[in-house]
Amino acid sequence: MESIQEIQEEIVDDFALFEDWMGKYNHLIDLGKDLPEIDDAYKTDDHLIKGCQSRVWLHADMKGEKIHFSADSDAIITKGIISLLIRPLNHRSPDEILNADMGFVDEIGLKEHLSPTRANGLVSMIKQMKTYALAFKAKSL
Amino acid sequence: MESIQEIQEEIVDDFALFEDWMGKYNHLIDLGKDLPEIDDAYKTDDHLIKGCQSRVWLHADMKGEKIHFSADSDAIITKGIISLLIRPLNHRSPDEILNADMGFVDEIGLKEHLSPTRANGLVSMIKQMKTYALAFKAKSL
Amino acid sequence: MITKPETKFDLEAIRNEFPILNQKVNGQDLVYFDNAATSQKPKKVIQAIQDYYQNINANIHRGVHKLSQLATDAYEASRKTLQEHLNARFAHEIIFTTGASQGVNLVARAWGGKFLKSGDIILVSGMEHHSNIVPWQIIAQEKGAEVLPIPILESGELDLEAFHELLKKNPVLVAVNHVSNALGTINPVKEIIKLSHEKGALVLVDGAQSLPHMKIDVQDLNADFYVVSGHKAYGPTGSGALYGKEDLLKEMNPYMGGGEMISEVKFSGSTWADLPHKFEAGTPHIEGGIVLGKAIDWMNEIGLEEISRHENELLIYAQSKLNELEGFRPIGQAKNKASVLSFLMEGVHPYDLGMILDQLGIAVRTGHHCAQPVMDSYKIPGTIRASFAVYNTKAEIDRFVQGVQQACEMLR
Amino acid sequence: MITKPETKFDLEAIRNEFPILNQKVNGQDLVYFDNAATSQKPKKVIQAIQDYYQNINANIHRGVHKLSQLATDAYEASRKTLQEHLNARFAHEIIFTTGASQGVNLVARAWGGKFLKSGDIILVSGMEHHSNIVPWQIIAQEKGAEVLPIPILESGELDLEAFHELLKKNPVLVAVNHVSNALGTINPVKEIIKLSHEKGALVLVDGAQSLPHMKIDVQDLNADFYVVSGHKAYGPTGSGALYGKEDLLKEMNPYMGGGEMISEVKFSGSTWADLPHKFEAGTPHIEGGIVLGKAIDWMNEIGLEEISRHENELLIYAQSKLNELEGFRPIGQAKNKASVLSFLMEGVHPYDLGMILDQLGIAVRTGHHCAQPVMDSYKIPGTIRASFAVYNTKAEIDRFVQGVQQACEMLR
């Protein structure tokens, strides 16, 4: 399997193909549409991430040593962003996830999503993924 | 007896003799020093005028049809200003006092004392003098 | 009576007064349609701020020195401007606040803290901004009182029949906005006040959204309390005012403790200053207070009638253009509306639409607009809101409508 | 560790940054010695205000559009600046306020409203500004708690022996300023906090007068709450901050209700947002919050050590010059003092002296300086207070001392 960083570089390269924001956003929207559906059982308030203007549900399972994420949102661009985050972090060990540097979102040119305002859930999403990782790590100790 | 306005004009003329603020203030300080003393019995909290940075006591008596004012302050410039106000208004009928236009203080070039800030009691003093007049008028009706 | 000087509405001249509008956002000319959140500021206002700091900055009310006097005079002159603008009886009925929210909180705490009793009922309209709901909830909980919503109709208007029924419960206070920030509805506050008074209830009107758009006359309305926000009306951030009837303000508790608001402080007990100082503890936002008056002057120079005529034109134009788009669903269609246009596009999440519009340089707001109960009553998570100010143009609306169309094509 | 850049203290360059100082007052060059009331603002601060309104003005935290993001980022960056400047552990321990007064009121209401019980004791130093007395009196009265003063000595220092005795009463909170605005005393707050904590009392430190003059380290002090005011530290009016320890802030009630501070609003009940938003209801003074950070940057560019070294020189110089005048009586002669010089001239009322100095273009403050209990303990109605900032000069002090002499000759 590729490393987290390799996948991130791939994603950055993918986005580099687009010359304007329209291309990027269309790609993001496509990614959103392709995001595997989350089990309806997890679309509950417990799984809602606070601090997003659109609703975002995130669930994590431990399969063996690895964490499996699934997520959904009512907004399609948000789903695209979720997809960007899940791709590199899915099926990784808690430590890998905890150590992952997610700065690649900036390189894509989606910096507006990185700003720590409450309208944007990206920071909260990353935090929540890392929180899951931490919880699973604690359990396994 | 001269009219209120005549006395005011006199005061304005007096002050016009001074070319600079020093002269004016020295004159004001002299007026303050010359202000007749108030009866100690009236230097009580009841007679304090609110809104002055220095303490100002004002008392009014009805003598016949006319009002007699006496006042004091712990600050000498304030006493000078009191003196400016009392001179035209003393021994006048309530109506004369109520109708008096006190804009002459402005003409003297002591405008800074007229500003309705709470540091400056001039406005409060004039108000209090008119309040006394109103009270005596009401009583006599 | 002052006769109004002849004014000619010159949109280009007005736009030239707003340096920020000449900006590129994401490579495109900025279209700023987030005016209900906060308005942009004319040069006159920005310049007045600079003038304040370069010429007369000083702490007010207590200084004997010249700068302090100049600053105090300017501050009190601004209070007078607000008094005249809102047609209050006395200048001391105007309390400077940091915005509409603080105004409501002040009344909830200083009036409610003293007079609210267990079992009392407060009616709050169902289209209020959180700032006119939560302060009542907090004080009501403290006092064992109850906050009941006045329901709204599908049209986005208050359900006046339901209101009549609710009045039978003898509420002690009714809280309602003059203009809804989420729906644009202009509420019949004069009638609401009259009905409420007949039942002995006081009325607080939230004028955060009315000040920038229309003439307000607190005596004609007979409002007991009226709060406004400066930053939404071309003024500085952190500025605002509360109007309250003198006799009510006099009876209320102080709100904050501090300098300025006292008559005498002793450890054995302190006494309060007269109005308006009783409610203005600490060094106020002097710059904000002074320059809010300049913003009001600026609006009056253009003329409130001209402002609302122009904005209304924009509203009607935008509505008719959007109507041509597939899946357009306006939220809030009251007969009487200010220049706030809330809507949804079928199959498109407001957030997605907002993001794409932003890429096109167009600033709108998306979400619940701090009015979750409104969204709940429509059973929607939020809306897209375009809100217009005097400097907006039809050409901007064309770009906006085109942007909405383009975004929908991308997103659907 | 960041190594400090070499700075050279260049007084003339500093003065050039303050356009207001070039002014004539009553025909004379302005000497501004009323800095403890409010400081003047450097060009950098005035320019930052203009930049804000001309480039990024928008409402913060909720907008998806570019301007809103820029404004939010700038606002949060300023919070970070304050965090670093005060050495708080987390940025969310910094709550933006409208000044020191609101900071104290917030704690009194949001902490006291929840935790204060009947019979509880709050110790308040006898040299507090009204803003750190009255809020405690108000909440204490509501809750049946008691406010006891910590006496002060003739020297203008706190009576630490008496404080020891008072601690035996097991107070729940101690309120004390870092620097007294009326006397200039720098209080040993670290020691006071240590002693208070040993007895289980929380400590609120009023830093309104320390922020402009010295390095503050809330963790080193171990302060529970620390309030500052922006306008006294070269920042805009209406700006300020409260530092509070995370666990304390988390447990407290909200202060105001409104937008921003909620997580969810329903008529059946609302829930609160996380820190710091829980305490920042309504649209904040965005300009003030952002530019306060710039003012702090400006101070740090000069260097706090340089600032206090210069101010201390002025204090010593002024004191020695005034000492030569007949009837000079300093009020407050603590060993550890900031650049506040309170005094009386025998046989002269402070108000008279202030008026004459004003005629000479010299701005000082006269009166009780919102600290009536201090005046009561000295049994005086007030003092004349000259307070120095980094831009003041010895030449100005010469003019001031000459002015005092001249005034005394006129007045005696």
Ligand SMILES: Cc1ncc(COP(=O)(O)O)c(C=O)c1O
């Ligand atoms: C020691 C002290 N505390 C509190 C305050 C109140 O600060 P603000 O007026 O900024 O609220 C002041 C200002 O006068 C002060 O000097």
Ligand SMILES: Cc1ncc(COP(=O)(O)O)c(C=O)c1O
């Ligand atoms: C209707 C309404 N009320 C109250 C407020 C709160 O005003 P402010 O944020 O200025 O306190 C707003 C602003 O969002 C509003 O639109």
